[in-house]
Amino acid sequence: MPVIACLSRISVFLAGLALVLVSFDAGAISQRDQAAVDAITQRMEAAEAGYREALVKIGHADPSGSADADRALEDMEDVVASCSRQRGCSVTGLLTTYKRLLKLNADLEADDDLLDELSSDEIGHHMTSFAQDVPEAARAAALLGADDGHEFDRMVQYNPAVQEGIRRWLTDMRGAFLTSYENYQYMRHLMWPQYERAGLPEALLFGIMAKESNGRVHSTSRAGAAGPMQFMYATGKRFGLGDDGTGFDTRYDAYAASEASVSYLNERMRELNRSIELSLAAYNGGEGRALRVYQGSGGKDFWHQDVYQQFPPETRDYVPMVIAAAWLFLHPREYGLSLPRLDPKPAALRLEQPASIYQLTICLGNRGVREGYMRALRNLNPRYQAEDWLPAGTTLRATTRIVGLYKRQCVQGPRAELARELVASDAGQAIVRTGPVTALGPATVATAAAPANAKPATTTKRRYQVQRGETLSSIGRKFQCDTSELARNNGIKPPRYALRPGQELSLEGCKAGS
Template identity: 60%
Template sequence: MSRAATCSAFRARRLPVCLLLAVAIVPFLAVPEASAQSRRDRASADALQARMDQAELRYREAMVRVRNEEPGAAAEGDAALEDMEDVMVECGRQRGCDPVAYVTTFKRLLKAGADSANVPAEGEEADPFDPDPDGMGTLPGGASVPAGAQAAALLTDGQRFATMVQFNPAVQEGIRRWLTDMRVQLLTSYENYQYMRPQMWPNFEKAGLPEALLFGILAKESNGRVHSTSRAGAAGPMQFMYATGRRFGIGPDATGFDTRYDPYAASQASASYLTERMRELDNNIELALAGYNGGEGRARRVFNEGGTNFWDESVYSQFPPETRDYVPMVIAAAWLFLHPRRYGLEFPDVDTRPAVLALQKPATIYELTICLGSSGSPPGYMRVLRNLNPRYRADEVIPAGTQLNATTRVVNLYNRWCTRGSRAQLAHELVRSDPANAVVRLGALEPMPMAGAATPAPVTGTPAAPAARRHRVNRGETLGRIAQRYGCDLGALARANELRAPSYAIRPGQELTLAGCSG
């Protein structure tokens, strides 16, 4: 049996057989004579001990990640166990290294495995009516968690989302909605979040806030779309109002870009905002979320008047209906983030390994979306590119040589499909197409043929007029589309008409000077 097969029990969260075998074989390993140990031998033995310590740490971290349902965690745990076995074998060959000394390490891991044996194995059903199915109702030392303090407990331990949702009908209703009518939004939110996780999660982690809370807010606020805006003026993945965003360091920067749309900046501001609310609301998550949605002034006033439990009728009734819905929906999304398997929920497994995409030729995100296709992601990669590169509009021509944030899969697809060939040509022609050219007038050129179509016979009669050097803006046009139509450099066109990035605001009827254009 291979080591991979031996350690496969890790994936089922049962006691790994390979640990038992390792402990069993230790007494039979020959220990090289230690008395003749040289300085080099001691250094080698110390290096083996360091490797064992590091492998143990990796294994423990993987166990935590497996309990949190994180992709790739089981494989990381198996790799760590294999490293421990390698160290044991090498120790048996190294002068002065005593394999018996490593028994303590394996005993610690065996005990950890036994302590977690009450966790349901893969394929086993947890009772959804169990009042404490995950041990969430106890704190270190065995003390019970009072009902009113359960949600706040997660602030000090990201692995313990301690709200007892099965006893809260409002949160149960939220779970029901996420699993039925809003299931697509939940899965989309999760996929969008996975791509942005390296930018967003570290800010919450530094603030001591759980990742599940970050996901719950993101899912409810924007479904993980960084350019999301509301009728009230909230913007970005975490939906900050303009004034609140300015208080926490986000808003228009020197270039005119609104950093509320930037995942890193928005999550940093959100973590700071929640930390401030928690500090003044005695670490009450429900009230902090109510303040996030319904106004911090209202939450502060209610709390100062003695309202310490959001679910008390006297407190609950003081918040608007939107906030009463918002709080349980965020908590429900966070709960499902931690416990998808219990509810038969399978989050998408996406390849989010970050990479840099260097454009070999000018392109828009629209054009890239078309040529990349949907290999590995049924929805395609438009949202990925927009979320990772929020400074660019989808129709903006991005110059060659620009480095975009992407993933390894996106880079591979770009090199295969977007630099040359029929698909690249088709994508380019599609984004350059102008609906106005669908109507053919006497003396005008025929619309440009699609890739692969037969070239129409030349139009006889009046020759085509030379390309205009000015353009009158039509309703619905953007500067990016005008630049594509005339083959303009977007920056030169904007400067010639005194338009500021990133909005490049133009209006119908406006006359533009076509500077930097080839068409």
């Protein structure tokens, strides 16, 4: 199911600065306070200069431009926070800066060639809005209620249903929120660009993903919704998702699911007067229902009783919970929410030896991350199950930190050996069996006595009978098989890889038992 991406940091402040302005003290200030105000002003000027330079890099396709822009925007956030606490600091002046930034973004969006034509000084002159690296900040600010009079502004900031959602995310669901945030950071480079290009806010992308799947790409509901954005099969197929010809369902792919969700949301927004609430209601409760309710109500908003009561309880809960997650994504400090610091810079990991994601998870450890790297590796490589035996030379999506840890701890040494031993372990070998020893049968003896140049006899070594409780993955580990290849050779369809006790499998391509 679809989503809407990054409510830009600038637009966030535009929505929240009104609260700061109420407490602004314009009276006389001391020399000490004035010195602090001057220092804040200098910091803002430096941040603007940094952002200006980042725009030049972006205009020349320099990959470091986006990171530099992010740093500059983070500096601006810190400056605004400092100003709000400093007596005599004019938050209204910072608001003017943000409005200028929003204007530049609109100009750049109207003319894609403008970035290439502007010099650093000219960008400084036009520095009145976000640029290409920020998703339609003007529209995002409007969605957050920048003096446009929409109900959305009051709903996000003051609606008790959204406030209840925030309370739930901050109490019994805090762990789920933080897990969602961690998972999203690793996948951000795959998901966010689609929303950015479409002008959809990132915070809403995060909110939907957090509510739908907690950022687990292999999540599948009982109703059949699948992937990080939880597309139903038929809906996903309409937007290009499904079997890619190899047996892999692209609903589980973060990039493809994000791209489809953009198309879905834009379609809903066009139908529903760009209403975020109704688009979310359609996402969860069905697009046909949402359109009928909207048209039948004469265009009333989601929170009107005539509209609200026509959606099922699940949808009435879903809409405010998504918005609450998005709001916390934008305003973590306000709620005392410390978001985990990660190092998600993407990098390619080429396996030097056969391994599984389970094995890598063990040898990588969890230094710097609470729960280790299994979820990150699975999310970034959705085609592989955690138990799949991956041959040497396989290239996985990873991060620079994971690649560094792999080279230090997973190729050789005690941690690498321990990981290999643990994933190869078979609980069945722990059982002490008693009873008569079975004698070798004629076929076995004949095979053992055959001359070296004789053609091998057909034996049962290349086939295996499934035992109760076994899965395709556990069998793959036992015989060192690539699980995907094992499934293909035996006509077993993903993603469930269902087996039945007594089923006979071909072990063609497996290392052990051959």
